[in-house]
Amino acid sequence: MSEMRRVTAICNGTVIDHIPAGHALQVIRMLRIDTNRSNPVSLVMNVPSDKLGRKDVLKIEDLELSQEELDRLALISPHASVAIIRNYGVAEKRVVELADELVNVASCTFSNCITQNSREPLPQKLRVVSREPMEVRCYYCGRGQDLDEIVENIL
Amino acid sequence: MSDVVTMDDLTNKEIVSILDDAERLVPVAKGDVPLPLLEGKVLANMFFENSTRTRMSFEAAMKRLGGSVLNFTSVGTSVAKGETLFDTMQMVDGYADVAAIRHPQQGAAQYSADAVGIPILNAGDGAGNHPTQTMLDLFTIREAHGTLEGLNVVLVGDLRYGRTVHSLSHALVRFGATLTLVSPESLRMPEEIVSDLREHGADVTETVNLDAALPDADVIYMTRIQKERFPDDDEYSKVAGIYMLDSSDMASAKNGMIVMHPLPRVSELHPSLDSTENARYFQQAFNGVPTRMALLCRCLGVKVPKKVK
Numbered sequence: 001m002s003e004m005r006r007v008t009a010i011c012n013g014t015v016i017d018h019i020p021a022g023h024a025l026q027v028i029r030m031l032r033i034d035t036n037r038s039n040p041v042s043l044v045m046n047v048p049s050d051k052l053g054r055k056d057v058l059k060i061e062d063l064e065l066s067q068e069e070l071d072r073l074a075l076i077s078p079h080a081s082v083a084i085i086r087n088y089g090v091a092e093k094r095v096v097e098l099a100d101e102l103v104n105v106a107s108c109t110f111s112n113c114i115t116q117n118s119r120e121p122l123p124q125k126l127r128v129v130s131r132e133p134m135e136v137r138c139y140y141c142g143r144g145q146d147l148d149e150i151v152e153n154i155l
Numbered sequence: 156m157s158d159v160v161t162m163d164d165l166t167n168k169e170i171v172s173i174l175d176d177a178e179r180l181v182p183v184a185k186g187d188v189p190l191p192l193l194e195g196k197v198l199a200n201m202f203f204e205n206s207t208r209t210r211m212s213f214e215a216a217m218k219r220l221g222g223s224v225l226n227f228t229s230v231g232t233s234v235a236k237g238e239t240l241f242d243t244m245q246m247v248d249g250y251a252d253v254a255a256i257r258h259p260q261q262g263a264a265q266y267s268a269d270a271v272g273i274p275i276l277n278a279g280d281g282a283g284n285h286p287t288q289t290m291l292d293l294f295t296i297r298e299a300h301g302t303l304e305g306l307n308v309v310l311v312g313d314l315r316y317g318r319t320v321h322s323l324s325h326a327l328v329r330f331g332a333t334l335t336l337v338s339p340e341s342l343r344m345p346e347e348i349v350s351d352l353r354e355h356g357a358d359v360t361e362t363v364n365l366d367a368a369l370p371d372a373d374v375i376y377m378t379r380i381q382k383e384r385f386p387d388d389d390e391y392s393k394v395a396g397i398y399m400l401d402s403s404d405m406a407s408a409k410n411g412m413i414v415m416h417p418l419p420r421v422s423e424l425h426p427s428l429d430s431t432e433n434a435r436y437f438q439q440a441f442n443g444v445p446t447r448m449a450l451l452c453r454c455l456g457v458k459v460p461k462k463v464k
Contacts, residue, residue, distance in 0.1 A: 112281050114262035120239050122266055137347070140262025141283060144347045 007042040010085055013061040016073065017081040021046050024056035026151050030072045031065070039063045051079075065094070072105055074098035075134060075150060102126045102136065106153040110143035124155065157454045158268040158275045161284045162326045169453075170326070171303075174294050176449035176459040177442075183219055183463060184444040191221025192457050198222060199251035201243075201267075202278070203229045203258040208418060209278050209288070212443035213255045213451075220448055225251055244270045253454050255287070256280075274454035276447075282316040282384065288417055289322040291446040295439040296374055299413045303330040309368045311337040311398050312378035312423060314344040319417040320378055321348055328357035335368045336361045339394045342380070365398050370407050375400070377416045377423050401425035405433050415439050 019027055024043050028034050033041060042059040049055035064084050065073070073080060074096045084092040107124045108115045115124055115138065125139035134147045145153065158164060165173070182188040198217040202210050214224045227247075229235065234243060240263060247254050248271040256267050257278040264277035264284070279285040297303050308327055310320045314336055324334055324344070334357060336344050343349075343361060352359050362368060369375065377400065385391040399422055400414060416424055416436040428434050452459050 110261065112259070112261050114240070114258075114260045114266050114280075117240075117260065119237075120266070121241055138262065140265050141281070142261070142347065 006044050006047065007057075007059060009088055010042075010059050010061050011088055013039070013059065013063050013085050014065045015083045015085060016058040016060075016065075016077070017055070017083070018049065018051060019056040019058065019077045019080050020052065021049075021054035021056055023076050024058050026076050026147075027056075027058060027073060029151055030076055030154055031069050032154070033060060033063075037063065070094055070096055071099055071102070072154075075102070075105070075136075076147065078131065098128060098131060100128055101139065102128065104155055106136075106145070106150045107155055108138040108141060108143055109145060109149060109153055110138065110141050113138055113141040113143060115140055126150075157456070158277075159286050159450060159454070160264045160268050160275065160277045162286050162289055162322050162329075164286070167329055170290070170293065173290060173446070173449045173453055174297060176452065177290075177294055177445040178298075179459060179461075179463045180445040180448045184216070184441070184448060186219065188463060189221075190219075190460075190463060192452060192459070193217060193220040193222035193455065196222040196253070196455055197225060197251040198451065199225045199227060199247045199254040201227045201247060201254050201256040201258075203234065203240075203256070203263070204279070206257055206278070208440050208443055209255075209257065209285075212291075212440070213276075213278065213287075213447050215444050216447035216451055219444065220451065222451070240267065241270050247271065248273055253451060276450060276454060279318055282318050282321070284322045285318040285417075286322050287443075287447055287450055288319045289326050290450060291439065291443045292319070292323050292376070292415065292417075293326060294442045294446045295415060295435055296413070298438075298442070299435060300373060300411070303327075303332075305331045305333075306373040307333045307335070307371050308374045308376060309335040309337060309365075309372040310344075310376045310378070311365055313342045313380045313384075314338040314378070315342040316381050316384040317378045317417075320344070320376065323376065324348065324352055328352050328355045328359075333358045334360070335372070337363065337365045337368055337398065339363060339397055341390070341394060365400075369404065370409065372409065372412050375408075375412065375414045377414065377420070379416075379419060379421050379423060396422050399423055399425060400428055402427040402431050405431050408433060 040061040044057040078098045082094040083090045126136040137144045183190045244267045253274045255276045255278040261281035261283035264280045268275040413435040414433045
């Protein structure tokens with residue numbers, strides 16, 4: 001059974017396909033859909049996929065993801081396919097690309113890092129040091145974080 | 156950029172070239188030969204945290220080369236009034252040609268380097284990096300062994316918070332050193348650093364046993380268990396005094412093995428060791444002067460003459 005039959009098609013919005021199985025909830029948190037928005041969201045988890053074996057799919061109604069949001073998505077799901085839907089049709093396909101540096105996406109966790117000093121006018125900068133498995137390090141202090149920690153420390 | 160924030164800012168070739176410059180500058184560092192290479196230049200010594208050797212040797216290095224020094228401490232300045240590091244560094248950008256910065260927070264040196272136009276030398280940021288110390292450590296090792304290649308180096312003590320060993324271990328593996336990391340469980344080298352060292356192909360062993368590591372060592376690098384980095388006295392007293400060396404321990408050492416220490420020491424090096432041929436820590440402290448001279452010249456784009464007379 002394909003996932004299209006599990007959830008109805010959306011009129012306008014974004015479909016994120018090929019999310020690694022079990023990671024859709026992290027994507028929702030990462031995109032701050034759980035706290036900052038009231039868009040209807042349909043979520044399909046652990047469905048069969050030719051490409052990944054199993055995958056998750058998200059359909060977010062009435063929202064077109066921005067480039068900044070796509071960059072966040074890249075952290076969890078660098079191989080996701082993103083389609084912008086308008087009037088029940090695919091209007092655009094967007095490419096998810098993980099940058100080498102993430103600015104103001106997640107904060108450093110180290111209590112003695114200069115970035116913890118809220119009065120200093122500096123951005124949170126994380127360098128991507130490994131993509132599989134995902135590992136980032138603070139540009140300033142070098143403290144590492146894995147994917148679970150990044151999701152915890154999302155800004 | 157001519158900043159030196161971490162050892163990654165210097166290639167192996169640059170490291171060797173700076174050490175060669177430093178070697179030629181030794182008579183100048185001792186005051187035997189006048190050489191005003193940095194006349195008219197100003198160094199800002201920005202010390203937001205205590206220091207004896209680093210601050211003084213930077214000052215001696217600049218003055219021996221004919222330059223002058225602005226000394227800053229956070230006590231009695233606008234930092235005490237709440238001025239940000241960013242603002243403080245903007246001011247320094249206008250007052251000096253180069254700055255050495257020590258700060259209790261990790262990443263402060265990188266932040267400063269990004270914030271200003273003048274070259275920044277990291278003189279220690281929290282438990283992060285201390286590359287100018289590493290340069291003088293490498294100088295001391297090369298002086299004793301004639302090479303940096305393929306040595307067996309044992310790093311001992313507080314490897315978790317000790318910034319000198321963080322920078323030094325990175326540099327040593329680039330020259331093919333075998334590293335033995337000796338520390339109590341609670342003060343092991345941070346995981347990120349050990350995994351970086353191994354990724355560079357380094358042969359790294361972690362142990363709590365110093366006695367077993369001693370006989371094969373070319374260099375023993377002792378560090379102080381830093382009381383000020385512990386959250387409470389109980390945690391500190393569990394590990395204080397765990398590693399100590401005295402002159403009798405030198406009997407099992409290889410010929411030519413040297414004992415180093417970034418100083419200050421507490422109890423880890425017994426005074427009986429001071430008069431042995433192995434002890435190099437006071438020489439190491441002096442080496443901070445010619446090494447920092449060479450680093451200041453590099454940052455300011457001044458060439459050290461091939462012959463210093």
